[in-house]
Amino acid sequence: MDDARLAAFVRSQINDAIGYDQTEHSLRRVRAIEYYRGELRDLDARDGWSKVTTRDLSDHVGWILPSLMRVFASSDQVVCYEPQGPEDEGVDKQASDYVNYVFWRECSGYRVLWDAFQDALMFGNGVFKFWWDASPKHELLDYTGLSDDAFTQLVSDDEVSVLQHRQEIKTERVPDPQTGQPVEQPYTCHDVKIRRVSESGRLRIMCLAPEEFLIERGATSIEDAKFACHRSRRTRQSLIDDGYDRETVLSIGADYDLQSTPERVARWNRVLYDQNHFHSDPLMVEVDVFEAYLRVDHDGDGHAEWRKVVIAGTTGDERQLLANDEWSDDLPFADVVPNPDAHIWRGRSMMDELEDVQKIKTTLQRQTLDNLYLSNLPQREVVLKNVSNPDEVVNPTPGGVIQVSQLGQIREVQTPFVAAESYQMLEYQDMVAEKRTGVSRQSMALDPEALSNQTATGQMLAQSASYSKIELYARNIAEIGLKRLFRCVLKLIVRYQDRPKMVRLRNNWVQMDPRAWNANMDATVSVGLGSGSRDRDMMLLMQIAGKQEQIIAQAGPMNPICNLAQYANTLRKMVEASGLKEPDQFFSEVSSRTVQQFVQQQDRQDQPQPDPRAQAEMARMQIEQQKLQLEQQRAQAGAELDRQKAQSQVQAMREKAMLELQLARERSAEEMRLAEERAEFEREQRKMDAILDAQLRREEMLLEAELTREANQMNSAVTARPADTNIDTPAETGM
Template sequence: MTDDDIQKIVANAIEAAVDFITSDIEPDRQLAQRYFNGEVDIGHEPGRSKVVATKCRDAVRQVKPSLMRVFMTSAKPVEYVPTGPEDVAVAEQQTKYAQYCFTKAGGYKLLNSAFHDAMVKKTGILKGWWDETETVEIDSYSQLTDEAFALVAGDDEVEVLEHTPSVQMVDLPMGPQPITLHDAKVARTNTKGELAIKAIAPEDFFVDSNATCLEDAYICGHRAEKRVGDLVAMGFDFDEVFDLGQGDDDDEAESNRRGFTPDDEEGSADPSMKPVTVYEAYMRVDIEGAGIPRLYSFILAGGKKKLLHYELADMVPFAVFEIDPEPHAFFGRSLVDILIEDQDAGTAMLRGLLDNVAASNAPRLAIDTSSGAVNVEDVLNNEIGAVIRTKGTPMDKIMPVVVPFTGDAAMGALQYFDGVIEGKTGVSRASLGLDADALQSTTAAAVNATVSGAEGQVEVMARNLAEGGMKQLFRLILQIVSQHVGPGEMMRLDGQFVSVDPRSWRLGMDMQANVGLGSDRAEQRVATLQFTLMQQMQMMGMGSPLVTLTNIRNTLADIQAAGGVHNADRYFQPMNPQVEQQLQQQAAEAQQGAPQDPNAILAQAEVQKAQISAQAKQQGDVIRAQTDLQKAQMADDLRRDEMEQKAIIDAAKIYGEFAYKANAADAESIRAMQAEPRNY
């Protein structure tokens, strides 16, 4: 494709996407912004109340602290999950480094802006990129020698702006000598690169109408107002960008974002300050004609959307936050969208209540003016306690028009609508601890159940934000730093500065969102950590290999973090397996080389003596038990022999009396039996 072909394709896609946003999405955003600002579309009669029940703004202000607490109290809002055993250490380092980058980039303000836009204008948009900026420092030097001036001017990053050499006589040991000294003013240019994350105004973000997410979008991007000087600093030619101007719909978008129409004459006296609309779009295009479209980033500018630059891209640098996403659609609902009708109903009832109170407190009067007995000017005076002058007027000439008070019924209706809004937002007076009657004389479990039940909607909003924008943002952070951060990067990890090399990290890690949902999760976490610490201390005392000093130190740091104390190094020394191994080696070496204490030696000898005595006693008891057992076995065997001998002799006697006499051989056989060895 030629540049003209590319410009035509991309410009048409941008115009279609911007038209879709302007016609279908922007009206809802404008309406939501008006209602958040305290406006309604219902009219009012002159002389009646114009108060507005700011339900939308109140709901946003009540939900935002809960969402910020959910994400900012977690040390790891998003955690990279290892894909194998070899990735465990790398995944932990990635998680901590990404959190470090997120905090350094202003994480609190970024989430505050994204959550606010998501609750008011359907989506919150964050953009991440690697920002390389050049800063110029002006330094002045005086009375430099030739060597010193050559050293300063020889730096590649230094430009000499002014240089004034002068010859002066200097007293030296060999006498006064002329020396050339230099006065100079130089400009030193420093280039610094860092991760940049910025909140994009929802009005400036565009996407095609068929998109359901960033991954399947035909085109997406954002527009921004820049100055001619900004584009020149980006490398574009001044004559090329000076006449580009702004887009046709830029004033309206700027007015919707800021609430007022910007001055067109601003900066017109300085050509470099002339505003230019710049479109940064991401789109898949088959520029090479290979039949497979590839992702490109395009920069177009001006009302005619002139193509200035394009290059291949490996990611879409946006993270989209939504609190109530719509399936199969890119844009869901905002919190204000859900409450707009309730603000109208609440405003109508509140106005009626105030009008009824005013009419009841200051009833109108019916007077008879035909006879001239009542002074009309006195009647029209609404001052409290004012006198009405009459001329013998009977009481029926002035009669108050009594207005019945209906405040009780109106208050019931208002409370009903407040309950409806609480069900939609998940924020109630009971969950905030403001309803004393609802929580009075209630057990802790019942209070926790009330608070947890009321937080259901907030938990769903938090989960939608976590699974959507937070995961996209941390995936974006990991991809950016892995491409631009070199191996010399230092990071504070577990109280110590360690070197990280993001370029060697694997980018295919899964991610899981860790959001502390629920009000009682913090107490449960602390209780679990305290129980874990108790178990660790018991195992450490027993010498169990399951627990190390590093494990105990991590538990103590987590307990402090759960209590809001994140600087654990102030109370506990940093600890890791390497430091722990060094401490163990030092303790072993100190024990081997330490001088022997006589008292310690005596105590050790006594202990050894007691151990030997106990062992000897134990062995003696075993030997005695074995001897007694053998004696018992021998005695039993002897009785058995006697019984056998007696039985043989008796049998011989009986046989001899009837057949023959026992001879000597029979006696010898008996003695041989008694002499046989015994097996005990």
């Protein structure tokens, strides 16, 4: 599958998911936003009549949210990891502390939870997105008045680059070490501006707006979905910073689809203007970006694998393919669902439970007020031709006079007040809302009518029953959404954090290195305290602490029922239940080893002290015994030393003999080798001498033969000359 076919397939998935979201969920979300603000656009009001609306959805969401936040945000320990094997003992505690620190301190955990819980209550699902942000972090910092050492230490960091630097020589008065008199001493002062670029990466968690999350049609959960997508608006500059091709990014056309969704129009209560018209810089133009995760057989091996595909730009075939990578992590999404429905992804929201209740109560309240208006200001029958000033009849003023030609020309039309009957229906609708949502008078406030003629136990039972559904919401949120979130967060930290990090835990600096942790440890989200009232939690904890104190007083601090560590945990939970977030300021965390050491120390202190004279005599005997043992040890050590010395001498002599023998063997072998080489050299020398002698004799013979031949030639020439003496020469003939 090439990039063109993959891009076309992803576009079809995105368009189908957008169509599914707009037809099934978008209008419901818009109506939930309007009902939350008290705007019932589907319930028209007549002109001149009451237009008041109730805000049942806002009231119920506003009362459930504090309970949920008290469950999960009352303590710094929102998640706890459990070991899967003996090798995870101790590591699970470190992982729990570190992930909780990162979530609350670096990821704005409180705001993330608040946004997700509010979305979940209003729309049914609150969606998280989590990822490891590896983009460099740029910081511009100014420092003034640095000394030489401080300046050198600052600029020696590899992550620091100096942008501006100015140094100045100043003087200060210091006492002379010899005379003690103040003298002027010069020193260098540095002013510097630096850029710090940190490339270590960091965990990011955010709550997505409901219109930004797309999921396939018919999905039952995020874990089982085969397609999920994050739809966002980003500037071209941010895409270039993420490493995408600059020319491709600049060719992406601007879009206004996400900005003009019905949810954003309803949320802002107006149509948002396209900000792109106000930017002359093309890098600051915003474009729609689709970060899609889907299963597809891209390589054609017959197995569909997960891939991350990033597409940006306008709708249709004009969207640009920015990235296409195989994805090996979990889907970077999780959702919290307070009231899930079986076999479908979308959960039931407070809007689903209260829409008809809010509409009925709004109608009844309008009718009640209209009836009250007519009862207080009744209508009038007037013969206008007999009234001189009809404006006073239409718009009466206090103390005004209506001028009539004769009495009886004006008569009030009495409207019976029947609105009191609607109060029972309004109360009935409150009961319906209470049964559906779990928010009652006991859970909202201290109602005197609810407490009349009731004992404290009865009131506590009623209040506990009213919290049961909110506790169910908290349990669903913990098990369905937050458990997956923190399990995936641990995997991201273990996989991508490539260096140790110093964090401040319990007023101590601790170095955390997650690279050796087990990334598959199971996560447990704490939902114990906070689901009910603080008074109830505190009362239960005080009862538990009282029983623990009795058991420890009677059976000791190391009894099999409870120990000091468990008692310390109860005290720390009491601090958390009171609303204080740092129990370490009041009670230290105690481990079983610390308890055991404390008990051993107490046992040593509780032992009876012996008589001083007996103790001195015992000490003297112990000293004498120690001296005797020391002498014996010294004698044994001397004998052992002599034995070791003798063994060492024997071993040295043996090694010396072996070395001498080895040396003699090596010398003999070397002499034999030299003799053989000498004999071989002599043989070769004799061979060379024989060859040279033969060559010399051959050359001598050749030379003698040559001399003989030349001599013979000369002799032949001499013997031939007398035969030619009778021949006259030219000189002799006179020519």
